[in-house]
Amino acid sequence: MTAPLLSLRGISKSYGQITANQDVDLDVAPQSIHAILGENGAGKSTLMKLVYGVEQPDGGSVVWDGQPLSLASPAEARRQGIGMVFQHFSLFETLTVVENIQLVVPGRKADLTQRIRTLGRDFGLEVDPLAHVHALSVGERQRVEIIRCLMTNPKLLILDEPTSVLPPQSVDKLFDTLRRLRDGGVSILFISHKLEEIRSICDRATILRGGRVTGHVDPREHDAHDLARMMIGRDMPEPMPALPQSSGEKRLEIIGLDYRSDDPFAMPLSDISLTVRAGEILGIAGISGNGQSELAALISGETILPRALRDRIFMMGQDAGTLDAAARRQLGFAFVPEDRLGRGVVPEMSLVLNSLLTAHSLKLLSHGLIDKAKATAFTNACIGQYDVRTPGPDAVAGSLSGGNLQKFIIGREIMLSPKLLFVAQPTWGVDVGAASAIRRRLITLRNEGMAILVISEELEELFELCDFIQVLHHGRLSLPLVTRHTRPEEIGRYMIGAHTPSQTADQKALA
Template sequence: MPAPLLSLRGLSKSYVTVRANRDIDLDVAEGSIHAILGENGAGKSTLMKLIYGVESPDAGEMRWQGNPVAPSSPNEARSQGIGMVFQHFSLFETLTVVENISLIVPGKKRALVARIRQLGQDYGLEVDPLAHVHALSVGERQRVEIIRCLMTDPKLLILDEPTSVLPPQSVRTLFETLLKLRDRGVSILFISHKLEEIRSICDHATILRDGAVTGHVDPREHDAHDLAQMMIGRDMPAPRPFVPREPGPVLLELAGLDYQPDDPFQMSLKAVSLKLHTGEILGIAGVSGNGQGELARLISGETRRHAEARDEVMMFGQPVGDLGAAARRRLGFAFVPEERLGRGAIPEMSLSDNSLLTAHGLGLVRHGLIDRGAEDAFTRRCIADYDVRTPGPQAEAGALSGGNLQKFIVGREMELAPKLFFVSQPTWGVDIGAATEIRRRLVDMRNAGAAVLVISEEIEELFDICDRIQVIREGRLSPSLTVSETRVEEVGRYMIGAEEGAA
């Protein structure tokens, strides 16, 4: 039996009191697409950082093609033949494709351009080497990241949530590329929360729970429910049923909103119109970078309109376009931003103090003084009700895994019981158990009569929970699509501009 390409034995890593990885044993075979499954905080990201040389293990051994290795940096890992594409791309937008690649891959420009084109042709990763990155779609940017890795001739390619930013059509193209790479001898470590994708493309899966390996399986021999149960160690909760109801009054309306940002790399919004009623969930679908961030800031109040355009944003029947975020919250509005750290929470502050940012009106502040008891009780309720894995309310927000911090922020905002609730990327990087619970609670809010607006790049998520969907592309919104009468492929066509009505 041939030796595995990569072999880990007893790999461990701790951060103060948190044991992120505990005695990890893992073998990755040559020519294999190997999935790493686990809940948030299970240790997936830490393990990939150890393999890629971003972090160093406290104990254990790593063998590469049978020889012991200990990469101390990504550059050293690349020299061994290990490449990684992170979930959030690391490209300079003001540089061209070839200029970005030349930062890692040595060579003359003409030779690099030729090789980029050749790899694009070989693996279905066509991209213009001379194009500036800011002009590329998200799918094209991912191709640049993958090409950059391939130009270092990797034997192992690590992909962290590679489909999270892609429309369905681009996912199929990516999978065709990965199968070509596998057939040419490249092994792939594939991290994803999308279990059906793992079943369709991966031949092995290693399951992590609480930093330790709990199993090795062939995902093709198990359905998504079985894999989810292995990940979280319990039965999956059933989806929350929709309560049939007629939509009530309009709580949010955008009426022909036009917006030209000062930043040349941001997206202009053009004649954006939508209406959101009580007792419904409206989803905004779209490929990342098509104006979702700009739209979110205009709705939240982080970006204000001038007084003459204040009626382009209406909440609760009154113009709010020129009001800030705090004034809109006082009307009964709450929101969860896409960026967890910095906008959703302050990383250096405790969870308790982060509760104060938006929940101070629930009795956490009395006569100008913080009621520490009330603050602690509110924070503990968020931690318990939303299954936030943390040592306690005094833990720093920045010390939590991305998924656990997301659960805390969503819980904090839901505890405000808003009449109008807006959430951007509600389950980004959140494992399937927590994602299901967040979706159940959003449906509960809708069933109780709240108006809920969701921006998400997960089409399946929007089809699970929304009454209606609109697609944003190049700063414009599509017509409203009733979910019960719409297919996923139709939304995908709007996302790539193949529908004439997407203007």
């Protein structure tokens, strides 16, 4: 084997009492695509931050290109030839592509424009250098980020969950780019928890669990099941079967809703229609930024429709569009928002006080005063039933990890025993084991007759959960597709707008 490009030996990093990485060894060969595989919280991101110089390791050594290396900052990492594309893009939306790149790469605008075009042609990263970033799709923005990294001629490119924001068709294109980059001499560190992806593109994989390396494998020689076992340390539970249901009463109905908010950056919604009945799960697929957050706020009551738009949103048979969030909850509605900190919970407050946020209606108050004993009992029940890992009910919400916080919020909302449950991104940032527990729970609730609406970017999740799927693209919602009769590629076409609504047969009616 040739000498590795990057070699880590015994790398450790802890934050306070939490050990994020312990004794990690990693070798990245030149011209390879190397996967870092692990659940959320396994220490993937920390490890990448150490490699990219964002953080410094507590112990261990790094050898880069045959030389020992110690990085104090990302700027130095870039000088050494290490580039990184983060999950959340750092682009200025009001500037053009070339202006964004000019901020980090020295050079004349005309030269840079030319280089962007050349790179785009060579590596399948086509993007108009003079386009404004706000007008670009998520996939194009990612290309801009990658081009910006390539401008500094890196020898190693780190990609943090690059496919989580892309529709299936764009994923193939990205993979094509990555292969071309590898063949052009760049090594790639590819962080993911999607097993099939890693099997299809990576040459090597390093698997992390609880901050330690649990295996170095060739992912093409193992099936997804093996990889999952190494990742979570046990077998994956089987998906829960959804019992066939005779359709129940309408719990949520939106009829021909057009809405344009005052915010100029918000996506206007047009002609949104959907129905969720008791005992069924409707999923809304689509890439974030296509109107998901606007639609979610309209359903939750965080955005209240003006009187002129009454009779558009019905909950439990009542016109709810003009009601505020509290009044909708009184009708039997519960909601898990996509942002947890600062929306689903108050980070500075204890879990007990965060239970009160929505569960106060469960008689946790007496004479307008908080009944601390009852609130604590509720919180303990939620922590116990939903496996929330926390020191106790008095821990502040901000100290919980994202996955545990999500379990807490989902538990709190389910314990309200709503008639209609709306969950946005149910398993974002939740580890594989907990995510499957959440999905099983949702299916159980559906079987018991709850009406559930799910917004998710993860197609696999929607296919596992939903009876029907509608796709949101550019503020428009497709007609409902029966999940059993639909292939992921079809949804993918809707996600990038390749289908026009008129081409769609009303499959729900046929079902």
